[in-house]
Amino acid sequence: MSIAMRRASVMPRTSCLPPLAGVGYKPQHFADILAGAEPLGFIEIHAENYMGAGGPPHAQLAALRARYALSVHGVGLSIGGAAPLDRDHLARLKSLCDRYRPESFSEHLAWSSHGAFYYNDLLPLPYNDETLARVVEHIDLVQCTLGREMLLENPSTYVAFADSAIPEIEFIAEVARRSGCGLLLDVNNVFVSARNHGTDPDRYIAAFPLDRVKEIHLGGHHEDTDESGAPLLIDAHGSPVADPVWSLYQRVIDRTGPIATLIEWDNDVPAWPVLAGEARAAAAILGRAAKGEAA
Amino acid sequence: MTSGAFAQWQADFATALIDAGQPVPAAVTSHSARAPRKRFAVYRNNVVVGLVEALRTQFPATERIVGTDFFAAMARVFVATEPPRSPILVTYGEGFPGFVANFAPAAELAYLADVARLEMARTRAYHAADAAPLDTRCWESIEPGRLLAARVVLHPSLQIVRSSHPVVTIWAMNSDVAEAASIEDCGSEDALVVRPQLDVELRRLPAGGAAFLGALASGAPLGDAAHVAAADDPEFDLAANLAALIGGGLATELHLAPPEEGLAS
Numbered sequence: 001m002s003i004a005m006r007r008a009s010v011m012p013r014t015s016c017l018p019p020l021a022g023v024g025y026k027p028q029h030f031a032d033i034l035a036g037a038e039p040l041g042f043i044e045i046h047a048e049n050y051m052g053a054g055g056p057p058h059a060q061l062a063a064l065r066a067r068y069a070l071s072v073h074g075v076g077l078s079i080g081g082a083a084p085l086d087r088d089h090l091a092r093l094k095s096l097c098d099r100y101r102p103e104s105f106s107e108h109l110a111w112s113s114h115g116a117f118y119y120n121d122l123l124p125l126p127y128n129d130e131t132l133a134r135v136v137e138h139i140d141l142v143q144c145t146l147g148r149e150m151l152l153e154n155p156s157t158y159v160a161f162a163d164s165a166i167p168e169i170e171f172i173a174e175v176a177r178r179s180g181c182g183l184l185l186d187v188n189n190v191f192v193s194a195r196n197h198g199t200d201p202d203r204y205i206a207a208f209p210l211d212r213v214k215e216i217h218l219g220g221h222h223e224d225t226d227e228s229g230a231p232l233l234i235d236a237h238g239s240p241v242a243d244p245v246w247s248l249y250q251r252v253i254d255r256t257g258p259i260a261t262l263i264e265w266d267n268d269v270p271a272w273p274v275l276a277g278e279a280r281a282a283a284a285i286l287g288r289a290a291k292g293e294a295a
Numbered sequence: 296m297t298s299g300a301f302a303q304w305q306a307d308f309a310t311a312l313i314d315a316g317q318p319v320p321a322a323v324t325s326h327s328a329r330a331p332r333k334r335f336a337v338y339r340n341n342v343v344v345g346l347v348e349a350l351r352t353q354f355p356a357t358e359r360i361v362g363t364d365f366f367a368a369m370a371r372v373f374v375a376t377e378p379p380r381s382p383i384l385v386t387y388g389e390g391f392p393g394f395v396a397n398f399a400p401a402a403e404l405a406y407l408a409d410v411a412r413l414e415m416a417r418t419r420a421y422h423a424a425d426a427a428p429l430d431t432r433c434w435e436s437i438e439p440g441r442l443l444a445a446r447v448v449l450h451p452s453l454q455i456v457r458s459s460h461p462v463v464t465i466w467a468m469n470s471d472v473a474e475a476a477s478i479e480d481c482g483s484e485d486a487l488v489v490r491p492q493l494d495v496e497l498r499r500l501p502a503g504g505a506a507f508l509g510a511l512a513s514g515a516p517l518g519d520a521a522h523v524a525a526a527d528d529p530e531f532d533l534a535a536n537l538a539a540l541i542g543g544g545l546a547t548e549l550h551l552a553p554p555e556e557g558l559a560s
Contacts (some may be wrong), residue, residue, distance in 0.1 A: 120345045
């Protein structure tokens with residue numbers, strides 16, 4: 001039996017978020033979301049915030065899960081690290097997914113742990129044959145353990161590496177081809193990285209394997225410059241989605257048709273109407289695409 | 296990159312990440328600068344700011360007592376000393392109260408570490424397993440002799456914080472629960488932290504209450520726990536503490552001894 005067939009036989013659940021707009025869930029919005037004035041396509045949670053035994057986090061998640069499609073988004077698995085994945089953490093992810101049966105599970109092309117420590121940031125890795133093999137091995141283990149397809153998210157990066165031998169898009173496409181994973185396209189990350197490395201975000205989108213994309217992320221960034229005066233954009237998730245990112249998103253949807261789209265706002269979280277307004281803007285673009293209208 | 300080089304590469308990156316005195320790792324570059332210090336500093340900053348923010352969320356009263364800047368400086372030292380060992384940040388900071396107790400610049404505030412202990416207990420209670428408190432009707436019509444021989448299982452969220460300072464009063468004044476005022480009685484206070492349903496509750500325990508609950512937690516029958524509590528504090532009032540145990544939803548199970556044992560006691 002080929003590896004691809006064996007994978008197909010153990011991976012029955014593929015990601016199936018509805019092609020609508022959703023939001024990253026914050027507890028301060030619980031009552032507003034439950035009141036249901038804003039039609040939401042889905043909600044997304046950070047897996048690690050729901051790994052306690054009980055209490056309000058699980059009570060709220062159970063109530064929301066009963067009404068909305070759910071995306072579980074991991075931030076702590078360190079898929080892009082050299083060390084083997086943390087089996088205990090993988091078991092916790094499995095138990096969370098078994099309990100809430102989300103429509104999608106996603107993680108990052110990044111590392112966040114090294115040695116005994118957890119760094120609480122999505123750190124970059126060089127792209128070469130060794131790191132490619134390691135990432136594929138890790139995603140294999142995640143998908144086999146969870147019994148489902150995972151989506152891998154493209155990173156936002158601030159630096160480049162002398163050791164990188166493979167362009168990021170080729171690296172991601174090859175990871176997806178070898179592991180069978182789906183992709184999460186963070187359009188803000190595409191924009192941030194392109195500006196930071198002096199490249200063209202539209203060329204990134206044109207070369208990206210869009211046929212594997214099952215979710216899109218949109219979020220705000222902070223603008224700065226480096227010591228040479230070159231743009232240094234920071235993926236801060238603390239402000240509205242920037243206009244050029246909305247335009248880039250529109251051009252992605254023009255190519256792909258509607259895809260589940262999440263608004264991420266993790267720092268300086270605004271009042272619910274502000275976040276809901278961002279989701280409404282994404283929903284309008286998705287709605288026009290669903291009707292086959294051009295922008 | 297040769298085989299195994301990835302692990303070494305990552306180790307070099309991690310070392311430079313947590314020590315701002317280190318140069319940017321040689322492999323790190325950018326299109327605009329060869330050793331992009333400011334770009335690398337984004338990662339350094341993300342790590343520290345994110346972890347300090349996690350501690351601010353966990354210890355709001357401690358922060359209010361010392362002020363934002365002092366807390367941030369203290370938290371930065373803690374983050375460098377005890378970085379998290381788990382990706383579950385909602386419970387990061389178990390070592391923080393002990394760190395605060397030994398943090399020399401805060402030595403004047405002798406009560407500060409106890410406030411931090413109280414806040415860590417609240418976090419633990421918030422995330423503790425759910426369990427239904429015993430229905431108050433279960434306690435009815437039990438003869439006093441049998442009741443004193445009974446054992447209880449306390450709620451999984453229940454914690455006791457004993458302090459030689461008025462820790463509950465200080466916490467309340469720094470949590471919008473009570474108005475700030477001068478504290479008349481600077482004596483010790485014991486705190487009870489429990490989450491019978493969804494809200495974390497915090498109250499001052501009556502005399503001997505901490506010893507009583509501590510004995511019950513270690514499996515002593517109610518009567519024995521009452522003796523322990525009376526030895527701890529002669530003002531211990533069994534009736535009032537039983538009422539708090541029952542009415543406060545502090546127990547999830549009640550195990551009566553067999554009738555003959557109950558009669559004999």
